[in-house]
Amino acid sequence: MSGGEAARDEGVCAADGSAVTVREMTEEDVPAVAALEQVLFPVDAWPERFFRQELSQTGTRRYWVAEGAVQESAVQEGAVQEGAVQEGTPHDGAAQLLGYVGLMCVPPFADVQTLAVARAGRRRGLGRLLLRTLIEEGRDRGAEQVLLEVRIDNHGAQHLYRGEGFSVIHTRRGYYRDGCDALIMRLPLADLEAPTSASRLRSPDA
Numbered sequence: 349m350s351g352g353e354a355a356r357d358e359g360v361c362a363a364d365g366s367a368v369t370v371r372e373m374t375e376e377d378v379p380a381v382a383a384l385e386q387v388l389f390p391v392d393a394w395p396e397r398f399f400r401q402e403l404s405q406t407g408t409r410r411y412w413v414a415e416g417a418v419q420e421s422a423v424q425e426g427a428v429q430e431g432a433v434q435e436g437t438p439h440d441g442a443a444q445l446l447g448y449v450g451l452m453c454v455p456p457f458a459d460v461q462t463l464a465v466a467r468a469g470r471r472r473g474l475g476r477l478l479l480r481t482l483i484e485e486g487r488d489r490g491a492e493q494v495l496l497e498v499r500i501d502n503h504g505a506q507h508l509y510r511g512e513g514f515s516v517i518h519t520r521r522g523y524y525r526d527g528c529d530a531l532i533m534r535l536p537l538a539d540l541e542a543p544t545s546a547s548r549l550r551s552p553d554a
């Protein structure tokens with residue numbers, strides 16, 4: 349079973365062995381997700397209506413949330429008090445929203461629309477789990493490559509992406525609202541030089 353298939357099951361384990369649920373994001377999750385977004389992306393957080401628009405485009409989008417218990421050490425560090433994790437969720441009094449990820453897929457391209465893990469849930473393998481869930485779905489939908497943008501100063505996220513096989517293909521100067529550059533990273537899911545690949549389809553005379 350691939351990582352993605354495992355993640356799409358209801359009860360899965362984070363890398364540290366703690367129980368985590370990865371499930372499809374619903375409209376009911378949007379307020380909590382948007383609140384977490386505000387904390388984690390202070391420069392360009394998406395408002396609730398963006399998430400609702402995304403969820404409504406079921407043909408090309410798919411979003412997931414990760415829920416689970418907050419580590420005791422994180423509580424002691426005060427990580428939950430910064431608003432990164434809500435006190436309970438509409439779904440389960442014990443489960444906390446720990447992260448979310450969003451896919452846009454119009455084959456042959458899949459895009460990571462967003463990926464975030466609450467500070468209290470980090471370095472437990474959740475980011476990797478969510479990313480693999482997205483990649484697997486992109487593959488199932490016929491994507492030949494997964495693309496994403498990441499801030500040039502976001503070294504932690506870049507490390508995660510490189511570890512999953514992404515590499516930098518381009519830099520977009522001043523892409524973010526505060527003027528920060530974006531790295532465009534790509535994960536090939538197929539042989540992009542093969543005759544049937546997207547690159548050849550876009551230039552049939554080549």
Ligand SMILES: CC(C)(COP(=O)(O)OP(=O)(O)OC[C@H]1O[C@@H](n2cnc3c(N)ncnc32)[C@H](O)[C@@H]1OP(=O)(O)O)[C@@H](O)C(=O)NCCC(=O)NCCS
Nearest residue numbers: 463464465470471472473474475476497498504505507508
């Ligand atoms: C980037 C982010 C999603 C990573 O989530 P996470 O759950 O902590 O990541 P994981 O535990 O799955 O990490 C997997 C691997 O990625 C790398 N990694 C993750 N965070 C890292 C960091 N801060 N520094 C260095 N490497 C890091 C490591 O190789 C890690 O493996 P290891 O813990 O065995 O060393 C999280 O830090 C986050 O939400 N950041 C704020 C929002 C954001 O930047 N989103 C990405 C936008 S492009």
